[in-house]
Amino acid sequence: MIAYAPAAFFLLLFGIGVLRDRRRFSNAVHLGLACTCLVLGLVWVAGRSGGHGHRAMEWFAAAVLLIPFLGALVLPVFLLTNGVKMIRKEGRSPANLLSFLTGLAIVGLMGLTIASAVSRSRELTIVTGTLLLITAYVAFLFFCFITYAFVYGWLRPRRPVDFVVVLGSGLVGGNRVPPLLASRLERGRRLYAAQAARGRPPVIVTSGGRGPDEDLPEAHAMADHLVERGVPAEHVLREDASRTTEENLTYSAAIMSAARPGYSCVIVTNNFHAFRAALTARKAGVNGQVVGAPTAAYFWPSATIREFVAVFLDHKLVNFSICGVLALPGVLAWCLL
Template sequence: MFAFVPAAVFLLLFVVGVLRDRRRFGNAVYLGLAVTSFGIGLLAGIDDAPPGVAETVMIVLLLALGIGPVVLAGLLCANGVKMVRREGRSPANLLTLLAGLGMFAVMGLAIAAALTRSPVLGVLVGTTLLVLAYVSFLFLCFVGYAYLYGRMRLRRDADYVVVLGSGLIGGRSVPPLLASRLERGREVYETLAARGGDTPVLIASGGQGPDEELPESHAMADYLVERGFPAGAVVREDRSRTTEENMLFSKELMERDRPGSSCVIVTNNFHAFRAALSARRAGVDGQVVGSPTAAYFWPSATLREFVAVFLQYKVVNIGICLTLVLFGILAWAVR
């Protein structure tokens, strides 16, 4: 029973964190630690399981550890190839392909270390696996909590609906990715308006990129108005270039017209949790909801979002990674 105490403690911290503010990466880490501790607790009590259960669990774990990485690496490479074919060869579109090839490289290095019995290769593989274990744990925390966050109930009321912009096709047309955000924003607006009270305002947030003929917010507003959305209910925030600026400049508009107002922020589902983190840092009182994204686009976009969040906490994360590397160097020095 005591084996499950850490899981209970981390679960309590998770619940308290969510009640205080849903938009914290610490919530994701507490959830991950709770699930991990629970799994360790189950394994600690495996000897008391009925006959055959322990053997079955061990076989499943060994298969997962042995075959799982190979299957995952293959799927990442396949997705990377599809991304390049459909979206082009930008660095962001190469993420899943590079991740898959990197996994195959580490597996090849591990095989080489086992065959040659090289101490140097052994330490290199061990250190690499330690760093990958830490990064993978954070990634699973990120994906798991982002999934939960995206399914939390929409707040009961809000003064604004803020739709975040993205790039335009041909410098002036709304692409499908942005159209899905706008349609989701319309749904949220109509839901809030139907609850009575003050009529909400929709803010189209997006500035003009160097290859665009007009600000994204203008194209977004035109898209909505052309499809019957009331023109007087749309405000254009046309200065922002990043998610952080989306939040800051939209907050200025909200505070100017309705001080102390709250909002619902709309983006794509893969971007929702990182946008929530940005909203919290900017001091925006807003919940973030996501719109659907094509399945093939999701893995690469999720990796990109995780990298951005990882680097937001770069002092801690890079510090821990360097500490793990230092352990590897010390292990090699005292071998």
């Protein structure tokens, strides 16, 4: 049916994009557009249906349209509750406040919308309408990001690899591997063991330099952690100069290229970080996909918001330009008051 043609078109683009390279943000956008067009198509068909089943389709359309409004009520409560738990467990660093601050922002926008409707102020209506447009754009991108991040995490490397790269995340006490990093190392160890059982053990590259509060480079503590759990020392290489994810990948790629030109690899990080790490790997020219290790449930919302913000800012020229275009009608309306 013609109502579903746009959804089918964007789904086709999504499939082609995934086959070409999974590590593209355009894949996320195409998937998000396909989902959005599918919902709009369902609502359109429901609105035009007649005869038997007409009332059922009307109820279906009403339910589809009601979901975003219910989500707007439930989401801030969830984010605020999670934010309080995050602060209690992890402290009050800016990164740990993200879910709480996002919940407050949603509540504030809802309050501003209600105040605009009640006061009927033209100035407040213009401001609210502009903010809602920009928020809708950011929310759509976040939906694209989180949906494709889930899909990307579900995909698995198809062939044996030469290297397993485990990205560092910091040490505690200057020399100890924390639980977050331990989960990455355990995922890397399992990937190593599974491929070694098939007769072709990969080399594990532990990647992480020495921070100002650390007694040794992360890569060394990570390598020792793996060797203590049965990985042969000769199957572990250490990249101990990097300070950022991009450096992790760039420096590890240099080590892998020197050891085996034309290498293939799997990169291990935590699940909330997997999609952004994949985008970074593509940008750095690393020949490999990314897999995620489990993360504590309470940590996931703030971490995911942080990852989205980082991706949004990586494309700031496009995103801020679009936000500017969305704000332009409001600016013009304000000038005409």
